[in-house]
Amino acid sequence: MYILNTVDEIRKFVRSARATGQRIGFVPTMGYLHEGHLELMRWAKKHCGIVVVSIFVNPTQFGPQEDFAQYPRDLERDAKMVESVGVDVIFNPSVSEMYPSGYCTYVDLERVTERLCGLSRPGHFRGVATVVTKLFNIVNPDQAFFGQKDAQQVLVIKRMVADLNMDLEVVTVPTVRESDGLAMSSRNIYLNPEQRQAALVLYKSLKIAEEAVAAGQKDTSIIRQLVIDTIAAEPLAEINYVEIYSYPDLEPVTKILESVLLALAVKIGRTRLIDNMILGVGDQCI
Ligand code: AMP
DSSP states (O other): EEEEOOOHHHHHHHHHHHTTTTTEEEEEOOOOOOOHHHHHHHHHHHOEEEHHHHEEEOOGGGGGGSSSTTSOOOOHHHHHHHHHHOOEEEEOOHHHHHHHOOOOOOOOOOOGGGGGGHHHHHHHHHHHHHHHHHHHHHHHEEEEEEEEGHHHHHHHHHHHHHHHHSSSSEEEEOOOOOOTSSSGGGGGGGGOHHHHHHHHHHHHHHHHHHHHHHTTTBBHHHHHHHHHHHHHHSSTEEEEEEEEEEEOOOOOOSSSSEEEEEHHHHHHEEEEEEEEEEEESSOOOO
């Protein structure tokens, strides 16, 4: 497995791989990898002969008060994990390789970014859309793999790929959870044991909503309130948002007649965690 740091190197690698007739699968990450990331890579390996993983903590998607500087980084550990699932190459550029001095081009989406994390993290999706566009242009993959854990991010990327006629397929991989239900996340490392226990309230509240829907409840305001009450009962949890929108359009919805997205952002101490579930009929991801 190779670790390449420059745009020129990864382009050369991909060009020669493609010349042998291989399909290129791509998994963008910010590193500090866990089973959720590895699952994306396994899916990529199943679909494509060559798999490229990027590890890049992208400064443009962090707000000024957010955890860019503290975000966990461990390339050596990541490289071992990536190699164990048969990935061919890691692209690990520096910030100046991605954003050289004079850089001034950004990708902005309307509507789909105007809710959920787009409201609580202004500029976040502009940074995500920009870096993913750049990575797609650099790697030129046939397929790119994203996790349902970041449901709004997947919708943003799919919209962008469609709107800008990008020539690749976006594949969504279901959320990977710890055995007790907590969605895997690089940020879970910030939680102390007491906070780790409190963080279970996210999944617990999603399951309560799921049960209510299974029992016939269709009123989204009642389900939303159930979720809010469940999270509010956990003293260490502070709700950032609990919202239900139509899926995948993210429009307001009062009755669950088709698939809806129940999405949460909750702070446990200083750590902001997100999770989501598709409720109603249909698949767990699109
Ligand atoms: P990140 O490193 O947090 O930017 O995530 C890189 C990719 O891994 C994104 O597509 C995430 O949605 C995906 N991902 C992160 N956590 C999980 C998880 N628990 N299950 C599935 N995919 C995940």
